[in-house]
Amino acid sequence: MAKKNPHLDPNTFRDSLGTVRDDGKRNWVYPKKVSGIFYRYRTYLSWLLLAILFAGPFITVEGRPWLLFNIFERKFIIFGAVFWPQDTHLLIFLLLILFVFIILFTVVFGRVWCGWACPQTLFMEMVFRKIEYLIEGDANQQRKLNEAPWNSEKIWKKGLKITVFGLISLAIGHLVMAYLIGVEQVLDIVTQPPSAHMAGFMGLVAFSGIFMFIFTWFREQACIVVCPYGRLQGVFLDNNSINVMYDYVRGEPRGPIRKNQIETNPKGDCVDCNLCVQVCPTGIDIRNGIQMECVNCTACIDVCDEVMVKVDRPKGLIRYASENSVKEGFQKLITGRVKAYSVVLVLLVVGFIALIATRDELSATVTRFPGMTYQMRDNGTVSNLYQIILINKTFESQTVDLQSLAPGMDVEILGDQVWVLEPQSKLEGRFFLVQDQQEVLTPQQKVKLSLRHEGQEIDEINTSFMAPVAEK
Numbered sequence: 001m002a003k004k005n006p007h008l009d010p011n012t013f014r015d016s017l018g019t020v021r022d023d024g025k026r027n028w029v030y031p032k033k034v035s036g037i038f039y040r041y042r043t044y045l046s047w048l049l050l051a052i053l054f055a056g057p058f059i060t061v062e063g064r065p066w067l068l069f070n071i072f073e074r075k076f077i078i079f080g081a082v083f084w085p086q087d088t089h090l091l092i093f094l095l096l097i098l099f100v101f102i103i104l105f106t107v108v109f110g111r112v113w114c115g116w117a118c119p120q121t122l123f124m125e126m127v128f129r130k131i132e133y134l135i136e137g138d139a140n141q142q143r144k145l146n147e148a149p150w151n152s153e154k155i156w157k158k159g160l161k162i163t164v165f166g167l168i169s170l171a172i173g174h175l176v177m178a179y180l181i182g183v184e185q186v187l188d189i190v191t192q193p194p195s196a197h198m199a200g201f202m203g204l205v206a207f208s209g210i211f212m213f214i215f216t217w218f219r220e221q222a223c224i225v226v227c228p229y230g231r232l233q234g235v236f237l238d239n240n241s242i243n244v245m246y247d248y249v250r251g252e253p254r255g256p257i258r259k260n261q262i263e264t265n266p267k268g269d270c271v272d273c274n275l276c277v278q279v280c281p282t283g284i285d286i287r288n289g290i291q292m293e294c295v296n297c298t299a300c301i302d303v304c305d306e307v308m309v310k311v312d313r314p315k316g317l318i319r320y321a322s323e324n325s326v327k328e329g330f331q332k333l334i335t336g337r338v339k340a341y342s343v344v345l346v347l348l349v350v351g352f353i354a355l356i357a358t359r360d361e362l363s364a365t366v367t368r369f370p371g372m373t374y375q376m377r378d379n380g381t382v383s384n385l386y387q388i389i390l391i392n393k394t395f396e397s398q399t400v401d402l403q404s405l406a407p408g409m410d411v412e413i414l415g416d417q418v419w420v421l422e423p424q425s426k427l428e429g430r431f432f433l434v435q436d437q438q439e440v441l442t443p444q445q446k447v448k449l450s451l452r453h454e455g456q457e458i459d460e461i462n463t464s465f466m467a468p469v470a471e472k
């Protein structure tokens with residue numbers, strides 16, 4: 001016999017998770033298939049967003065990817081703009097902007113993102129769930145199939161489902177890798193033996209396995225247990241935030257109605273059909289109020305609207321609304337919080353634009369060569385060895401050289417006398433600073449170097465020079 005789910009009890013629902021039974025086991029959610037206007041629009045939007053998501057790594061601008069999140073080399077390309085490790089402050093700024101924007105958006109519109117655009121929901125509800133309905137049928141048929149012994153029908157259906165889920169997980173794993181290392185590298189990995197790209201191959205296997213696990217078994221737990229955004233809702237939302245809401249003013253007292261009883265036994269509009277619970281992919285009862293588990297998927301709106309039409313009541317018993325609009329009958333969108341977040345967001349955007357406009361196109365980092373102090377030379381000079389990391393953030397190749405601004409000190413670049421940087425590239429070079437020992441006045445002196453491009457100084461670099469002072 002199915003165990004009672006304490007989460008659906010209006011007296012105890014805040015004490016437990018909708019997906020955990022009172023015996024502590026997972027309450028597997030079998031959401032009933034839903035149809036309706038919101039579901040239709042969500043389906044159309046999901047096609048568009050999935051198309052963009054899969055096309056993303058293939059979009060290039062002047063031969064470079066439009067989006068790349070190469071965490072391994074710490075190189076990021078966002079909408080065509082390249083960010084190097086030296087641009088970490090810009091990325092932090094960008095993340096702050098994103099964070100404040102998300103807060104602002106959530107304060108006003110609740111979890112619209114979760115229901116309509118989050119990749120987890122898109123794949124789970126619009127891809128994997130639809131395939132599951134196609135192969136195993138609606139909620140009741142799925143439940144029966146899971147409880148049935150392993151006969152040929154069950155083996156066939158489960159086998160087919162796992163195969164299709166596996167193939168899609170492989171596609172998503174490759175997609176994620178393409179965002180991380182680029183399409184060409186992924187192509188190299190899949191067209192060459194695993195031993196040629198062991199790390200990349202392991203990455204593909206790991207990501208595909210993770211997605212298989214998430215969409216086959218973990219499912220709504222990703223939103224309820226793992227996603228930090230979901231868990232922060234209690235902080236973001238207030239009584240003016242718009243959410244999927246049950247209109248308890250209109251709906252209560254709930255109970256089944258018969259047309260000829262309406263006059264003698266008036267009830268609220270909720271006919272207690274429980275369909276809003278049966279379609280919910282996170283296994284909650286929206287009539288208990290706003291809950292952390294609700295991903296605002298709108299399934300309960302669609303199904304309740306259908307019920308309302310059947311019992312000849314106005315649609316919208318469950319709808320997008322705020323607590324205040326249900327309780328007090330008014331909706332205030334521009335609150336003090338919204339104004340404050342908007343001001344912070346504008347300031348951050350202005351700051352970010354200013355930083356982008358003034359960032360160096362060529363950057364250099366000079367460090368002393370590790371483990372070495374100075375070298376005495378036969379000709380009476382003394383030298384220090386340095387390494388330099390040059391980054392060309394432009395889309396043209398650049399030739400740079402280095403000059404010392406300290407009197408009597410020369411720069412000897414190892415190899416050629418200049419460094420040639422390809423567009424959007426990083427180069428590691430080495431050079432000596434050399435001084436006649438007779439001119440050394442202090443064992444450690446501060447030195448300024450001039451990084452030059454086509455005879456023009458583009459950066460001034462500070463370092464130090466170590467040498468023994470000559471005995472007089």
Ligand code: SF4
Nearest residue numbers: 270271273274276304
């Ligand atoms: S679907 Fe609507 S009418 Fe049915 S139980 Fe839910 S809120 Fe009540």
Ligand code: SF4
Nearest residue numbers: 280294295297298300
């Ligand atoms: S309560 Fe409604 S909107 Fe929220 S997750 Fe469940 S079905 Fe979706």
